[in-house]
Amino acid sequence: MTTPAAIQAALRGRNALPLRPPHQVMNLERLGAMHQSRLSFMRILVRRIMRERWRIEVVKLELDDQGYGTVIYEINAPHGVFSFVLFSNYLAPNDRNDRVIATQWDLTMALVAGPVDRTYLEQLRQNVPKQEAGRVDSRVFVLSRANRSARNFDYVVKQLAAGLQPDVEKIADVGYLYRTTAVYGSGKLGMADWEKVKQRWPDFARPFSAEMFMCFMLRNFSLFQAEHIAKHQSANTFLPMQPDIKRYFGIGNSTGLGMAPYLINHPLLINQWVAMRELGLARIRVLGNIDQRVQQHFQELLMRCQQHTQETQTEDEWQKNNNTRVIQDLLSMQEQTAQGVVSWEVLLTWTESHCSLQGQELLVSVLLELYPELVDDLEDYYCEEEFLDLDPLMPVKQLQQVIEQRYAWALSIDFSEPGTKETFWYRSEDKMEPRLGNAQTEPGKEKQMALGVGYAVRKCYDQLSVYANDHPHHTTARFMVAQPKLRGIVRRIQSMNRCVYGDIQANLLERDVLPMHLLRAKLAFFGVSKFDPRSKLWVRNTMFQGAPLLEDIGRTFNDDWFMPLAPR
Secondary structure: OOOOHHHHHOOOOOOOOOOOHHHHHOOOHOOOOOOOOOOHHHHHHHHHHHOOOEEEEEEEEEEOOOOOOEEEEEEEEEEEEEEEEEEEOOOHHOOOOOOOOOOOOOOEEEEOOOOOOOOHHHHHHHHHHHHHHHHOOOOOOEEEEEEEEOOOOHHHHHHHHHOOOOOOOHHOOOOOOEEEEEEEHHHHHHHHHHHHHHHHHHHHHHOOOHHHHHHHHHHHHHHHHHHHHHHHHHHOOOOOOOOHHHHOOEEEEEEEEHHHHHHHHHHHHHHHHHHHHHHHHHHHHOOOOOOHHHHHHHHHEEEEEEEEHHHOOOOOHHHHHHHHHHHHEEEEEEEOOOOOOOOOOHHHHHHHHHOOHHHHHHHHHHHHOOOOOHHHHHHOOOOOOOOOOOOOEEEHHHHHHHHHHOOOOHHOOOOOOOOOEEEEEEEEOOOEEEEEEOOOOOOOHHHHHOHHHHHHHHHHHHHHHHHHOOOOOOOOHHHHHOOOOHHHHHHHHHHHHOOOOOEOOOOOOOOOOOHHHHHHHHHHHHHHHHEEEOOOOOOOEEEEEOOOHHHOOOOOOOOOOOOOOOOO
């Protein structure tokens, strides 16, 4: 979707709003400190579902007493009819594995265009449970699988069957009944690609909206299935779950390195996502009125964020320290604004000197929450064509200046220093999943993925400088003839120079690179919460916790599930 002229003017030109500078915003550690916000994809999706009153109903329910079988939900959205098809099969506890090498799961699912008849259902039944080993057609545009939470699922069923409610404190430890280990879209395994989805199905024509909807439906089924099993275990004593406890359940997610390269390989799209978030913040800095209502809401949100962070469980010491520091930051903000906020600009500047990066970015999310009237329209401009265009007429001297101005961060790295090129990224042959290798001790560097943008810029600049010195009046086209292997990075440099923010400013070949920052940045755009790193390479988190339920569609909705708290 093309960004309209009014927003372009707000980003650049005479009427430009005061945006935070690229060297600050695109710093990898800061991106890895982001939190969910009302501009996250889950929040955007739920607003649409509730605002447009999507009709979602079960049209096929074939579950036995143990919750195994087939379920089809039919979704009537404003621009089309879709089907969510789910297969529930028995899985022995010893076979339950969240790793990508798994071949069996408790649930497998597909989101499909149009109604599903008996013949097509059988076709799906033969392939969807196989996941990567199966093949589907272009009517399918999302495929996923999920496993039960060993700590929660059976416990919740037992409680409901006995006429009791689940202990909220126990839910706070693991806030979901199922966790998904993969959500596939964008043309994989024979599915419809993104271009087809965007053009033919407007209801899902925003980045990752179909994938987020898959997880939203999985979360609702997990609650339905737990009640279904409990009712069949003891119909006389069964009680359904209380709605506020139901809403506190999310869906679990395990995310590894597979997500990291996306942010590097889609620079124009990531720039757009960041630009919309920063534009929302800039509008608030200039136009955000601070009256008594806003003051009160701000203090309430700070306290909510503090309690939410305290309720977040993790065994990872690094994340524990981050959470502790965030709580300290929130207390400091409350103390600093106890007598009222005079200016958001002043408060933002103060946090840059007194708070951690995660505390600073949490304040940004809180400010976005305060002003839906200044922020929500930006949700329509998250799409961007990922087309890197070469400007052959650009003089080589100008290209040299572009690199010096936009890629000063890359030129500041001394790549001759030990460790600066020690890591290489590659795809495993068995699962085609990204992996990290050590260039000093492991073979395969010749098959590395092109994620070292900083190093590529440095090499390009060095060769360009020699060429520009010898041929100062030549164009980029002439330089490309002399150095054809540099076409890709030159195209990227020129294209990103037309963006407000451009590339992520990090050396991903560094010995101590922390992929967790990439994972968290993308997950924050998705809208997840409660990060629980299991290593520097993968993280567990929770999706849709606090979100409305299917039965809430059509009822009063105030979009207030930011940083959800355990029900009292």
